[in-house]
Amino acid sequence: MTRTTVEFIACPVCKHQSGFTTYQSINATLDPKLKQQIIDWELFKFYCLNCGEPRLVCYETLYHDMENRLMLYYIPAIDSREQEQYRIEEIFSQIKQVEGDRYSNSFDTYNFRIVSDMESFIEKVQIFDAGYDDRLVELMKFILAPKEEEDIQFSYDHMVFTKVGDDSYQFMFIYENRAVASLKFSEEMYEHFKSEYSGLLDDSYFVDEAWAYAMVSKT
Template sequence: MSIKRSVNIACPGCGTTQDITLVEVLNAQTDPDLKEDLMHNRLNRVNCSDCDIDFRVDLPLLYTDAKAELMIHWVPENEDANREQILEEFDEVIERMNAEAGEQVPVPNVRLVMTRVELVELIYMMEVGMNQRVVEYVKYSIYTRNQEKLDPERHRMLLNVEDSTDDELVFVMQNVEDQQLGQVLRYGRAAYASLLELFADDPEEFMEMFPGPCISARDVLLEDAE
């Protein structure tokens, strides 16, 4: 089941506070309507009772899909929270979910993301059966081959599953600062298929490069640059 909680929040526009209900754990199987809200940027949105501004509240969200054996923990990027703290928070969310459900829930295929767009990207990716590690390897290759144009510090690369075809994968660059989408990049589906074969024969290189639960080419590149 999905889990919600009530919070008191201040409007970013006028400062008015109001009590709202936010989704904290989203179960895609029991609440497909909430999943649709997430995919279309309607989840956890608030309309200010005073100034009428509409805004989204980004708090940690646990997305679960038992049928797909998938669990994704979205923790919004925060300069004060390092990866260890985020992983600790993930464990706390699991404990809280188990307590409210009244039973121990086995942890399925666990992933960790830092933005809503990465969460939506991953859901689309997993639903069509794509290999996340191979996709991130492709992103890594594109970044490193275009270092003068694609700066991971300023640009996030996203796979557009819906616009991808049988012949090519479509990637779009997002400006990290203003969240605007920009350059579109294409990668041959045949080359992706070849990488899948390499993964099937010897997954160790992919696993070492992207051990999880946060599987991200951009994170690897930023860590290498430090």
Template sequence: MITDEDVVVCPVCGHEQTITICPSVNVTTDPEMREKVLTGELFEFTCDECGFSGYAGYPFVYEDKETNGGFLIYLEPDCEDREVGIEGDIADQVIYHERPMRLVSDMNTLKDKIFIFEAGLDDRVVELFKVLTLAKMRDDDPEKIPDELKFTKREVIDGEEMLLFAAFRDEELLGTIELPYALYQTCVLTGEPIWDVPISECAAIDQQWILERLGDQEDSDEENV
């Protein structure tokens, strides 16, 4: 485990202090770090002045070199960029050039990506799945729909393979939604032209990415008419 130091400002009293941080983990060599990332323990700090406990936000790299072919996720809190380059030693690991490298800007999305790749799913397809599911829910009951879905796990329920999502509205957890894995398979076919779009660098693959690609596909179809 690599450690470094960073300065955090307490959001309650404004006290500045230096804390020890972990800018990257490799859960292949340090498997115990996975749980510390998922629970948020790795990012916790306590203010020396007022005793407030919270989470420190800082750039962080999560690596898994083995699970379902391996993947890398780069967390940069509140990042507005859609693609970033990975610098330093990690940039030299060409093993990831053929494996997913993703950019996320918050902890919930980091966990979402970890669970997706661990379940052996394609996060691009999952994002299309989310877009179509939310659109259908808006048509059914626009007043009670979530505005965000985060993947949690893949499991068999009553003999049927299901995908489970945590549903949020205005960042508040509403509950869990269970959807058939068969719908995911349908999305693989539905979005087929999108999957040929190359992904360079470490990219943010989310609903915005899907909607932009769907728009590009519609423009292409119109040009070919």
């Protein structure tokens, strides 16, 4: 179920207060428009009604994609993963009860994830929307990433899976919040990773670079 509240936010430029809808939970299957707005980076953007100044507002929200079996919790700042994990497990189990009754949904094969930055949040929304397994995508990023600076003509901090156009995807190389290069995401490569790693994948609330590193070290 999608739940919202309206908050008043002061514009950082002109100080004018404008209303802004925040989502405590988003059901992407019942409200597909919201999914698209997340992918377009628009859902969390606040526009001042007086001067038009845009500003990204990050707040805790639960994203639920019933079709692609994803329950994704976005917490902008995580102090202690252990503590948060405990709190979120409670929240997840409440939701399982409520939504399970309402939609006769079984959560057996669900993917439960927690992310702490907006970029990862939007990335996961897109990965599952495309029908991919985020663990395989993280492994691809980890293994395909150029490791030596001599191999590439640019510096980058990390890679992110992104949709381009209607039905193709790429990995963007991000440096200081800007995309500096891209690498085509190939379906064949994904299938290759799937056949290599499918049986070995651990499940975790936190599927990120550190997870991929731990996974690769084990194999």
